[in-house]
Amino acid sequence: MSASPSPAGTTTSTPARTRGLRLRTRAGHPDFLDLPWDQPLEAWTGDRLVDVARGVHRHVVRFVEYDGALYALKELPRRLAEREYRLLRRMAEEDLPVVEVVGVVNRERIDPEEPLEDVLITRYLDYSLPYRLLFTHRRTPPQEGSELHGLHERLIDALAMLLVRMHILGFYWGDCSLSNTLFRRDAGALAAYIVDLETGELHSELTDGQRAADLEITQTNVAGGLMDVQAELDLPADPDPVETAERLQQRYDLVWAELNQETVIGPDERYKIEQRVRRLNDLGFAVDEVELLGTDGPSHTDESRLRLRVSVTEQGHHRRRLLSLTGLDAQENQARSLLNDLANFRAAKESQEGRALPESVAAYRWLNEIYEPTVRSIPAEHTDKLEPVEVFHEIIEHKWFLSRDLGRDVGVAEATESYFQRILPEVPPERAVLATEDEAELGWIGFG
Structure with a gap:
């Protein structure tokens, strides 16, 4: 494969030694061979690097540009990089909202004396914002009362719906937080996208205990994230971050119950089938199958009554x-x-x-x-x-x-x-939000 050309008028970083390098990328993207893979990401310099506002991560993240397209590079131990690469691909196949995974780079054999961590490559999600920037790019619809209350509600609605969608398909996140999520504007609401999935697991089906554990972790992380941004931006104490996080459970439970409840209908109540389907469609879920089962009650009272169950596909009906x-x-x-x-x-x-x-x-x-x-x-x-x-x-x-x-x-x-x-x-630009000096001081940027 041939190296992608540099943008006109720029120079590229010194190409890496390729001996011992294993670089796997998906079709339709650059080959990234002109990047200095034989150096730690933190040491990189060059014209391809871009400072982009981002969430807070425990690993080094850099952003590079190719012909106007941005890519995020995250340094990880090999086991985590391979696992996240596979999970992100699988979740995309299931039509879950995730960043597009592009490739993974194994560098451990470039220099056996000083092995380097692997690098996961993802496509930057255009028009997305880390949650912190939602508080500095606030745009309140005229019908809303409290600006911050409305933003808190939209954040937890988006996260609750994302968790429901993951759990239906058997995905356990294990470290859901505001920092591990990106948000895109969605007709006055927010749509949440998965960015960081190092602790994720795929199961055939999640137990109630696994779902409860995922929700508990999420609530703790959400409360902490809101407290952080509250302190960093000197926001009012109301709405309370802990109370906001607790409402996440309520939103999740309402949607989960609507998706999984069983309804008993009588012989003259077939209209309830259409009502149920419409409610699910309103939540964005397409109904794949309607199942009607005869009840087990006494024949003289229940012989004509049916239990209604529905099977939904992934969200995205409209x-x-x-x-x-x-x-x-x-x-x-x-x-x-x-x-x-x-x-x-x-x-x-x-x-x-x-x-x-x-x-x-x-x-x-x-x-x-x-x-x-x-x-x-x-x-x-x-x-x-x-x-x-x-x-x-x-x-x-x-x-x-x-x-x-x-x-x-x-x-x-x-x-x-x-x-x-x-x-x-x-309206502030949101296609790709470059970091400002203030955001750099707060640690809201990718290295570069």
């Missing part, structure tokens, strides 16, 4: 539906928002034209008449701020508030122009 209709990939809540706008567009066109529109035709027209012209009009100087689908969602939200305040229906074009003038310029 995301998959949007993808099949439009080809757009989005977070779950973003997809729900875009599907609602598509439904409104379809209803308006059917009313105007006096005829029914097939959903596929409406989706094609919405994509070409509404969505694509809107995102193409995002000013070039602001394209690094939010994902295009998040910008579109915010424009739709802005349109609603403008219409309410002005007492008339505001069109998409007018709302877009207003949003670009009044809202988007104030």
Whole structure:
């Protein structure tokens, strides 16, 4: 394989000695051969290195750039690096939200006299934020009361849903924390992504004890992480970090119960089947199978009653539906928002034209008449701020508030122009957040 070219006008680090080097990378990414693998990551210098704001990790993490794409390199003992590489790949196959694992580098035989640790390579997750930066990049929807309370609630909602999704598939995290997670904006909510999985385990099924242990560790870590950021940024004592962490268990239990509860229905209550499916869809889960079982009660009272069980697939019901209709990939809540706008567009066109529109035709027209012209009009100087689908969602939200305040229906074009003038310029860049001097002092950056 050939080495990737350096960006124009830059120099590269001295290439590593390749004797004894074992570098395994996935197709579609650089080969990374121009990096100084025969040196500890902490000693690296060169033009490829980038300072990126990140969470706090126990291992050395560096970031490098290739043709505008960022990659995170983490130094680990060989056993942990191989294990995390395998787990991240498996979790991605199960459609869990994880960073994209790119490769693993074994360096122990480069210099047997001074063996080096292995390096795990992952693709930097564009438009993601470490939890600490959520507190400095706060953007509060107008309908929220307390800004910090709202942020705390969105954080624990995202973590609770992530843990539920992992536990359903038999993944035990063992060290879930805010620092081991990245967050992306998701139509006013947050979507949590797994970054660090050194302690992870895969089982055919988790016991109640394993789930309880994972939750207990998570609550302790979340409380500690919120206390840290509270002290570092001199935030108010309210909301209380411990109380916030305790609510994580409540959120988790509610979702877990909805997914796993068994319902008894009577002969005239078949509508409850559809109700249950809709509730699960609202949580973002697709229902794979509905099972109806006769009850074991006395025949004169229960002979017609059934026990309803459902089997769910991974979360992403709205995301998959949007993808099949439009080809757009989005977070779950973003997809729900875009599907609602598509439904409104379809209803308006059917009313105007006096005829029914097939959903596929409406989706094609919405994509070409509404969505694509809107995102193409995002000013070039602001394209690094939010994902295009998040910008579109915010424009739709802005349109609603403008219409309410002005007492008339505001069109998409007018709302877009207003949003670009009044809202988007104030949004901090989030595609790849480079570290500031203040964040460096607080330890919020990758080495480099």
